[in-house]
Amino acid sequence: AQSVTQLGSHVSVSEGALVLLRCNYSSSVPPYLFWYVQYPNQGLQLLLKYTTGATLVKGINGFEAEFKKSETSFHLTKPSAHMSDAAEYFCAVSENTGFQKLVFGTGTRLLVSP
Amino acid sequence: EAGVAQSPRYKIIEKRQSVAFWCNPISGHATLYWYQQILGQGPKLLIQFQNNGVVDDSQLPKDRFSAERLKGVDSTLKIQPAKLEDSAVYLCASGLAGGTGELFFGEGSRLTVL
Numbered sequence: 001a002q003s004v005t006q007l008g009s010h011v012s013v014s015e016g017a018l019v020l021l022r023c024n025y026s027s028s029v030p031p032y033l034f035w036y037v038q039y040p041n042q043g044l045q046l047l048l049k050y051t052t053g054a055t056l057v058k059g060i061n062g063f064e065a066e067f068k069k070s071e072t073s074f075h076l077t078k079p080s081a082h083m084s085d086a087a088e089y090f091c092a093v094s095e096n097t098g099f100q101k102l103v104f105g106t107g108t109r110l111l112v113s114p
Numbered sequence: 115e116a117g118v119a120q121s122p123r124y125k126i127i128e129k130r131q132s133v134a135f136w137c138n139p140i141s142g143h144a145t146l147y148w149y150q151q152i153l154g155q156g157p158k159l160l161i162q163f164q165n166n167g168v169v170d171d172s173q174l175p176k177d178r179f180s181a182e183r184l185k186g187v188d189s190t191l192k193i194q195p196a197k198l199e200d201s202a203v204y205l206c207a208s209g210l211a212g213g214t215g216e217l218f219f220g221e222g223s224r225l226t227v228l
Contacts, residue, residue, distance in 0.1 A: 004156075009154075032215045034215070034216065036219075041221070041224075042221055042222075043118070043205060043219035043220050043221045043222050044157070044205070044207075044217075044219040045219070046216060046217075046218075049216055090156055090157070094215030100145075100209070100215035101147065101159055101162050101169075101170060101215070102147075102157075102159070102207075102215055102217055104149075104156035104157045104158075106154075106155055106156045107154075107155070107156050
Protein backbone atom coordinates (compact mmCIF):
# COMPACT_ATOMS: atom_id res chain seq x y z
CA ALA A 1 0.00 0.00 0.00
CA GLN A 2 1.16 3.49 -0.72
CA SER A 3 2.05 6.02 1.96
CA VAL A 4 3.45 9.50 2.34
CA THR A 5 5.75 10.99 4.95
CA GLN A 6 6.03 14.73 5.39
CA LEU A 7 8.99 15.82 7.47
CA GLY A 8 8.24 18.72 9.77
CA SER A 9 4.76 19.56 10.95
CA HIS A 10 5.69 23.27 10.93
CA VAL A 11 8.10 25.22 8.77
CA SER A 12 8.83 28.89 9.41
CA VAL A 13 10.42 31.21 6.87
CA SER A 14 10.82 34.92 6.41
CA GLU A 15 9.12 36.72 3.57
CA GLY A 16 11.37 36.49 0.52
CA ALA A 17 13.18 33.37 1.73
CA LEU A 18 13.28 29.99 0.05
CA VAL A 19 10.45 27.60 0.88
CA LEU A 20 11.26 23.88 1.08
CA LEU A 21 8.63 21.38 2.20
CA ARG A 22 9.71 17.76 2.25
CA CYS A 23 7.74 14.73 1.10
CA ASN A 24 8.80 11.10 0.76
CA TYR A 25 6.52 8.43 -0.58
CA SER A 26 6.21 4.69 -0.66
CA SER A 27 4.52 2.94 -3.55
CA SER A 28 4.77 -0.51 -5.09
CA VAL A 29 3.96 0.80 -8.56
CA PRO A 30 4.82 4.02 -10.41
CA PRO A 31 3.04 6.72 -8.46
CA TYR A 32 1.14 9.83 -9.23
CA LEU A 33 2.17 12.56 -6.78
CA PHE A 34 0.38 15.69 -5.70
CA TRP A 35 0.74 18.75 -3.53
CA TYR A 36 -2.38 20.37 -2.18
CA VAL A 37 -2.73 23.58 -0.19
CA GLN A 38 -5.39 24.26 2.42
CA TYR A 39 -6.20 27.73 3.70
CA PRO A 40 -8.11 28.10 6.98
CA ASN A 41 -11.70 26.88 6.83
CA GLN A 42 -11.38 25.91 3.18
CA GLY A 43 -11.08 22.72 1.20
CA LEU A 44 -7.93 21.48 -0.48
CA GLN A 45 -6.69 23.13 -3.65
CA LEU A 46 -4.31 21.45 -6.08
CA LEU A 47 -0.91 23.15 -6.34
CA LEU A 48 0.74 20.74 -8.76
CA LYS A 49 0.93 17.12 -9.79
CA TYR A 50 3.35 14.63 -11.27
CA THR A 51 2.01 11.85 -13.44
CA THR A 52 4.54 10.99 -16.14
CA GLY A 53 7.15 12.79 -18.21
CA ALA A 54 9.18 15.71 -16.94
CA THR A 55 10.26 15.20 -13.35
CA LEU A 56 10.32 18.92 -12.54
CA VAL A 57 6.75 20.07 -12.22
CA LYS A 58 5.63 23.68 -12.03
CA GLY A 59 2.42 24.64 -10.28
CA ILE A 60 0.41 27.65 -9.31
CA ASN A 61 1.65 30.60 -7.24
CA GLY A 62 5.31 30.01 -8.19
CA PHE A 63 5.63 26.59 -6.55
CA GLU A 64 7.44 23.67 -8.12
CA ALA A 65 8.37 20.13 -7.15
CA GLU A 66 10.82 17.56 -8.44
CA PHE A 67 10.10 13.84 -8.62
CA LYS A 68 13.20 11.86 -7.66
CA LYS A 69 12.57 8.17 -8.03
CA SER A 70 15.94 7.14 -6.57
CA GLU A 71 15.18 9.09 -3.40
CA THR A 72 11.41 8.39 -3.41
CA SER A 73 10.93 12.11 -2.84
CA PHE A 74 8.71 14.88 -4.15
CA HIS A 75 9.81 18.01 -2.29
CA LEU A 76 7.95 21.29 -2.81
CA THR A 77 9.89 24.51 -3.29
CA LYS A 78 9.34 28.19 -3.95
CA PRO A 79 12.24 30.60 -4.44
CA SER A 80 10.72 33.50 -2.52
CA ALA A 81 8.00 33.20 0.11
CA HIS A 82 5.10 35.59 0.25
CA MET A 83 2.88 36.29 3.23
CA SER A 84 -0.05 34.84 1.32
CA ASP A 85 1.72 31.45 1.15
CA ALA A 86 1.00 30.83 4.83
CA ALA A 87 -1.22 27.74 4.84
CA GLU A 88 -1.22 23.98 5.37
CA TYR A 89 0.41 21.90 2.64
CA PHE A 90 -0.35 18.25 1.99
CA CYS A 91 1.59 15.81 -0.12
CA ALA A 92 -0.41 12.92 -1.55
CA VAL A 93 0.21 9.78 -3.59
CA SER A 94 -2.06 7.85 -5.90
CA GLU A 95 -1.13 4.55 -7.47
CA ASN A 96 -1.31 4.28 -11.23
CA THR A 97 -3.93 1.54 -11.19
CA GLY A 98 -7.58 1.19 -12.02
CA PHE A 99 -9.36 3.07 -9.27
CA GLN A 100 -7.31 5.99 -8.11
CA LYS A 101 -7.48 7.18 -4.54
CA LEU A 102 -5.30 9.73 -2.82
CA VAL A 103 -3.37 8.89 0.32
CA PHE A 104 -2.31 12.02 2.16
CA GLY A 105 0.56 12.89 4.43
CA THR A 106 -0.01 14.54 7.78
CA GLY A 107 0.61 18.01 6.42
CA THR A 108 3.11 20.82 6.98
CA ARG A 109 2.02 24.20 8.20
CA LEU A 110 3.99 26.98 6.55
CA LEU A 111 4.44 30.13 8.61
CA VAL A 112 5.73 33.26 6.89
CA SER A 113 7.01 36.16 8.94
CA PRO A 114 7.56 39.71 7.68
CA GLU B 115 -17.70 25.57 -13.75
CA ALA B 116 -19.33 24.94 -10.39
CA GLY B 117 -17.18 23.25 -7.79
CA VAL B 118 -17.99 20.54 -5.26
CA ALA B 119 -20.81 21.68 -2.99
CA GLN B 120 -21.16 20.50 0.60
CA SER B 121 -23.64 21.22 3.35
CA PRO B 122 -23.93 22.03 6.14
CA ARG B 123 -20.63 23.87 6.66
CA TYR B 124 -20.85 23.55 10.42
CA LYS B 125 -22.73 21.22 12.73
CA ILE B 126 -22.66 20.85 16.51
CA ILE B 127 -24.35 17.84 18.10
CA GLU B 128 -24.35 15.92 21.36
CA LYS B 129 -22.77 12.48 21.49
CA ARG B 130 -25.10 9.65 20.53
CA GLN B 131 -27.07 11.97 18.23
CA SER B 132 -27.12 11.51 14.48
CA VAL B 133 -25.95 13.80 11.68
CA ALA B 134 -25.96 13.76 7.90
CA PHE B 135 -23.75 15.55 5.40
CA TRP B 136 -24.57 16.15 1.76
CA CYS B 137 -22.28 16.47 -1.24
CA ASN B 138 -22.91 17.46 -4.84
CA PRO B 139 -19.87 16.71 -7.02
CA ILE B 140 -18.71 18.45 -10.15
CA SER B 141 -20.93 17.59 -13.08
CA GLY B 142 -19.63 14.62 -15.05
CA HIS B 143 -17.32 13.35 -12.33
CA ALA B 144 -17.88 9.63 -11.89
CA THR B 145 -15.80 9.17 -8.77
CA LEU B 146 -16.77 10.61 -5.40
CA TYR B 147 -14.87 10.41 -2.14
CA TRP B 148 -15.53 11.17 1.51
CA TYR B 149 -12.49 12.01 3.61
CA GLN B 150 -12.29 12.61 7.35
CA GLN B 151 -9.81 15.25 8.50
CA ILE B 152 -9.18 15.34 12.23
CA LEU B 153 -7.53 18.51 13.54
CA GLY B 154 -3.80 18.42 12.93
CA GLN B 155 -3.93 15.40 10.64
CA GLY B 156 -4.11 14.73 6.95
CA PRO B 157 -7.35 13.67 5.31
CA LYS B 158 -8.20 9.99 5.68
CA LEU B 159 -10.32 8.23 3.08
CA LEU B 160 -13.60 6.90 4.42
CA ILE B 161 -15.32 5.75 1.24
CA GLN B 162 -14.90 5.92 -2.51
CA PHE B 163 -17.70 5.62 -5.09
CA GLN B 164 -17.50 4.99 -8.81
CA ASN B 165 -20.85 6.17 -10.16
CA ASN B 166 -23.25 4.70 -7.57
CA GLY B 167 -21.13 1.69 -6.63
CA VAL B 168 -18.74 1.47 -3.69
CA VAL B 169 -15.10 0.95 -4.71
CA ASP B 170 -13.46 1.13 -1.29
CA ASP B 171 -15.02 1.44 2.16
CA SER B 172 -12.37 -0.42 4.09
CA GLN B 173 -11.78 2.46 6.52
CA LEU B 174 -15.42 3.35 7.08
CA PRO B 175 -16.57 2.51 10.64
CA LYS B 176 -19.62 0.66 9.44
CA ASP B 177 -21.15 0.25 12.87
CA ARG B 178 -21.90 3.98 12.93
CA PHE B 179 -21.09 5.47 9.53
CA SER B 180 -23.04 4.95 6.33
CA ALA B 181 -22.88 6.56 2.92
CA GLU B 182 -24.83 6.35 -0.27
CA ARG B 183 -24.69 7.84 -3.71
CA LEU B 184 -28.05 7.53 -5.32
CA LYS B 185 -28.24 7.82 -9.13
CA GLY B 186 -24.48 8.30 -9.26
CA VAL B 187 -24.59 12.02 -8.50
CA ASP B 188 -25.21 13.43 -5.00
CA SER B 189 -23.99 11.63 -1.93
CA THR B 190 -24.92 11.58 1.74
CA LEU B 191 -22.69 10.58 4.65
CA LYS B 192 -24.45 9.71 7.90
CA ILE B 193 -23.14 9.16 11.40
CA GLN B 194 -25.36 7.45 13.96
CA PRO B 195 -24.70 7.47 16.85
CA ALA B 196 -21.94 10.06 16.96
CA LYS B 197 -18.97 9.77 19.31
CA LEU B 198 -16.67 12.48 20.61
CA GLU B 199 -13.85 11.22 18.38
CA ASP B 200 -15.98 11.86 15.29
CA SER B 201 -15.30 15.58 15.68
CA ALA B 202 -13.58 16.44 12.41
CA VAL B 203 -13.99 18.07 9.04
CA TYR B 204 -15.66 15.84 6.49
CA LEU B 205 -14.39 16.56 3.02
CA CYS B 206 -16.12 15.50 -0.15
CA ALA B 207 -14.12 15.27 -3.36
CA SER B 208 -14.82 14.22 -6.92
CA GLY B 209 -12.75 13.21 -9.91
CA LEU B 210 -12.87 11.81 -13.41
CA ALA B 211 -13.04 8.06 -13.86
CA GLY B 212 -9.77 6.72 -15.18
CA GLY B 213 -8.05 10.00 -14.49
CA THR B 214 -4.70 10.62 -12.90
CA GLY B 215 -6.11 10.75 -9.40
CA GLU B 216 -6.48 14.52 -9.26
CA LEU B 217 -9.37 15.30 -6.96
CA PHE B 218 -11.46 18.43 -6.55
CA PHE B 219 -12.50 19.17 -3.00
CA GLY B 220 -15.44 20.92 -1.42
CA GLU B 221 -14.99 23.31 1.49
CA GLY B 222 -15.88 20.62 3.99
CA SER B 223 -18.39 20.12 6.77
CA ARG B 224 -17.03 20.74 10.24
CA LEU B 225 -18.57 18.49 12.90
CA THR B 226 -18.25 19.13 16.61
CA VAL B 227 -19.52 16.41 18.95
CA LEU B 228 -20.04 17.51 22.55
